[in-house]
Each structure stands twice: as structure tokens, then as C-alpha cells.
Amino acid sequence: MPEEQFIKISREILYNEIWEISAAGVAKKYNVPYVELLRLCKEIEIPIPPSGYWTKLNFGKPVEKIPLPKSSQSEVILPINVESKRSKCSANSESADAKNNEDNKSDIKDSEAGIAIEDAEEQSASEVTDENDNSQLTNRTVSGQWNTYNREKLYEEVWAKPVVQVAVQYGVSDVAIHKICKSLNVPVPPRGYWARLRAGEKMKKTPLHVAKGITEKTGLKSFAGVKESIALQQTLAFLTEEERQKVLLVAEKIQVYGENTKLHKKIISYHTKVKEWNKNDRKPEGAQRSFKNYTNRPPFLAGVISNETLPRVYRILDDIYRQIEMLGGSVNDDLSLTIRNESVSLEIFEAQDEVKHEITRQEAQELLIYEDAKRHNKWASQPNIRKYDYLFNGKLRICIRQSRYFRDSEKEKVESRLGDMLIELYEESEVVRKNREAYEEAKRKEAEAKRLREERKIRYNEEVDKTIALTNMAQDYDIASKIRVYINALESKVDMNDEKTAEWIDWAKKKADWFDPTVAREDELFGTREHEKSENEKTLKKAGSYWW
Secondary structure, three states: OOOEEEEEEEHHHHHHHHHHHOHHHHHHHHOOOHHHHHHHHHHOOOOOOOOOHHHHHHOOOOOOOOOOOOOOOOEEEEEEEOOOOHHHHHHHHHHHHHHHHHHOHHHHHHOOOOOOOOOOOOOOHHHOOOOOOOOOOOEEEEOOOEEEEEHHHHHHHHOOOOHHHHHHHHOOOHHHHHHHHHHOOOOOOOOOHHHHHHOOOOOOOOOOOOOOOOOEEEEEOOHHHHHHHHHHHHOOOOOOHHHHHHHHHHHHHOOOOOOOOOOOHHHHHHHHHHHHHHHHOOOOOOOOOOHHHOOOOOOOOOOOOOOOOHHHHHHHHHHHHHHHHHOOOEEOOOOOEEEOOEEEOOEEEEEEEEEEOOOOHHHHHHHHHHHHHHHOOOOOOOOOOOOEEEEEEEEEEEEEEOOEEEEOOOOOOHHHHHHHHHHHHHHHHHHHHHHHHHHHHHHHHHHHHHHHHHHHHHHHHHHHHHHHHHHHHHHHHHHHHHHHHHHHHHHOOOOOOOHHHHHHHHHHHHHHHHHOOOOOOOEOOOEOOOOOOOHHHHOOOOOOOOOO
């Protein structure tokens, strides 16, 4: 039997600690059996946080603290085990973990940010381990799924390396580390700290103040958490680390401004355009409205969002536009965005409910006229009355990337996803950049191919011209050779002493030289023969009536 001791504690102090660090945290702090603590709390009427309380608290959602009822008992005696319960935990861990995997499956899924869910009814005693005096251990696993974050060690880590790297060490996201630091009141380096430090600037380290609350926190470490951490590392990987941290920090802290805040000037200017288009829209009331129902696509936000929902849409856009401009982007006149010198746009629709159409008085009259015409065998056009009406229901759907969208659900509004939208806009800017560069590269290759084709065409035509000229000159040379052969034959047969014969032979030799492109003799009447031209172009023709 393990040796047992007892600790006496005020009922009010125990109540406050349970609502500050959870029942499991109190059991761990005082080394009290968790099940025994729950039994005592029920016995002396100390309320325990309900299921899901810590999840809502860690995600900034409103929670309700159950007040401590009055009781005649002011103190509580807690049984403390001096011996470690490690052997008991190890003996029961396999069966307890199997049970927890089934009972707590939904709660573990809710802990995507890496924050522990300390539910009074679902936390088993085997999930609580003993404190370890080894100060070098900064994160301890609980049942292989949980980490315990020590306030002082976490402070040293986030000031020794970027939060992203610390998150990888713990197997959670950097957003989760930021939230844990906030809950433990651990200061983190400001924006641009690491870039300025790398640049050689001396930076001051924010001191860690004395703890006023909890000094440790339990967080989930699971394969899902590791996958989320890896996915977050890949998020915005195309940015420099400084730019990436800047965008992630803005995305984490983005908030919805009050309704009384003045809207962005581009939104105010664009509002008139939407209002004018909706005013001139000829679609009857109750008709289905989407871009595919319009022959000419309406401008952004026009036609597909009700006038009642437009102010909410403008507020959402205003919240996003403020952050984009703070990060160096800009808003265009058509409410598209310029991010990293790329044009990025989004689409926003309002869902519509399909309800059975109620016939109007005018439609009823048209039906009566049609039925009366049929009874009297007269021709009449059957009125086209739709079966359903489509009514806007206020639920928004925001599309940024292809097949990626944010929409209102029963549990949350799109306003809670503004940070994710900001990140998606930056991701889309990279997609646009790649598509633009691919398009530009394709156009460059097309222009290069066209240039090469033109060059080849020119070279080909030049080669054709040169070859034709060569054959034409060869033909002239052939004529000159034939003339000379004839002259040689003639000289052996005629009397060269005859003056006329000798004169004609001299003339013939000159004409041979005129035909010969290798001599290219200029004739006193014919001039210089253009040997490269075709035979038709070089054919000798008699002069007409007019002579120069």
C-alpha cells in the first residue's frame, strides 16, 4: 500500500484553481488521485468546468463560469500519494488509452490548435502523470499524446529561435504556440525581430514577469498535430521567412472592426455602382440569381447579394482590405486586389432558399384568360409561371481559389475565418504569378517560334533566288560556250583573210563575252547583261515604234 498524506486547502481556493487550471491540473499539482478529487468536489458542491469549456476558452469563445454555491464547509482535505503512480498509470495506460480514443475522439478533433481539452467528465486518471524534477525536460508526453509546456522553458525557447521552429519541436502549429504563450503570459519576439537580429542590430529581450497564474499547460501532440505543423510550414513557403511571419501574424490578429468604422474609400466609391446596377436589374422578384442566370455578367457583388446583406459584405471586405494594404498590397477600383504585384480577385455569393411559388393576382388573371381561350377553341399563349421562388437567406459563400471557399454554417460565420482568407489571398497571388509566368513563357516561346519560322522563310526564299540566279547564269555561260565552239569550228573552215569574215568573228566573240557571266562584257547597245534573271526576262526584243 502506498503511504498517504493529506493536505488541507480552502474550499474557495480549490474552486478558483479548478476553474483556472482545470481539475486535472489541480490533481497533478497536488498529486491527488483525479477520481478522488472529482468525488470530493461533488461531495462538497464545488462545480467543475463542463465538457468543451477549455476548448472554447482557448479559442476565445465566450464561456460561463458556474458560481461557487454557499456551504457550511470552508476547508477540504485532499489525500496525497507520496509514492509515484507511474506503475499504476503504466498498468492501466493501454486500456485507458483505448477507452479515451473512443470516448474523447470528438474532443481531440476539436483541439486542432494543439490546446489541451481538460474535460471533467472525460479525462481519465491515467492521463495524469507525476511531476518530474528534471528541469531540462521542456515538453513531457502524457499517454503519448500530450505535451506539458513549462512557462520558463517556453520563454527561453521562443527567444532562442523563431516560433515556427519551436512549434515543429512540439509537433503543433506556430499559431498554437502563440496561443499557449498568451495563456501563460509569455512574451514573444515582436514582428521583424529575427530579421533585424540577423542584420546585426542589437535587440532587447522582453523580460518574463513573475507568474500570476498557471505556470504549465497541457497541449495535444498527435500525428494530426504533426501533420498540421508540416502543413503550416508549407503555408506561404514561397515568401521569405520575414514576410511569411509578418503575414501569419497579421492573419492571426485580424479582427472585425466596429460597424461605425468608416469603410474603405474604394468600397464607398464602388457601392454606387452596385446600387445602380441592382436598381436597373430587370429580373422579377423571386427569380433565381447567379452569374449563370445573367446573359451579361453583372459587376462584382451586383445581382447575387441582397441589399440587406451588402453592408455585412462591405464590412468583411473592409477588414481584409485594411490588412492587405498594411502588408503592402493595394485595392483596385473594381475591388480586386494587387498582392505582390499580382491581381487577385474573389467572388462572393449569397445562398438562396428554394420555396414553392405562390401565384400572384396578375398570374391568376393570365391563367383565367388562357383557360377561357381554350374552352372557346381560341388560340392563346400559356403563361410561363415558375414553380419555385428563390429567396436570399443571408448565408455567404466566399470563393478565393478554385475549388476553395469559405461559407457560413450553423456553427460559425465567415467572419471567424478572416485570417484564413488573408492567407488564401496570398496563396492565390502565388498561383496567379505562376500562371502569369507560364502564360508569358508560352507567349515568348510562340513568338520565338514565329521569329524562327520567319527567319527560315526569308533564308529559304533567298536561297531560292540565289539558286535560280545561278541556273540563269549557268544558262548564259552555256550559250557563251556554244558560241565559242561554233566560232572555233567556223575559223577552221573560212578564209580569215576576208575582212568581213574576220570582222564578224570578232563581233561574235564579243557577243560570247557579253553572254559569259565570268567576263560580263558590256555591249555598246545592249549594255550589261543581267545574268541572274530568267530567260524570259533576258529575252532580246526588237524596239517598238518609240525609240529612246
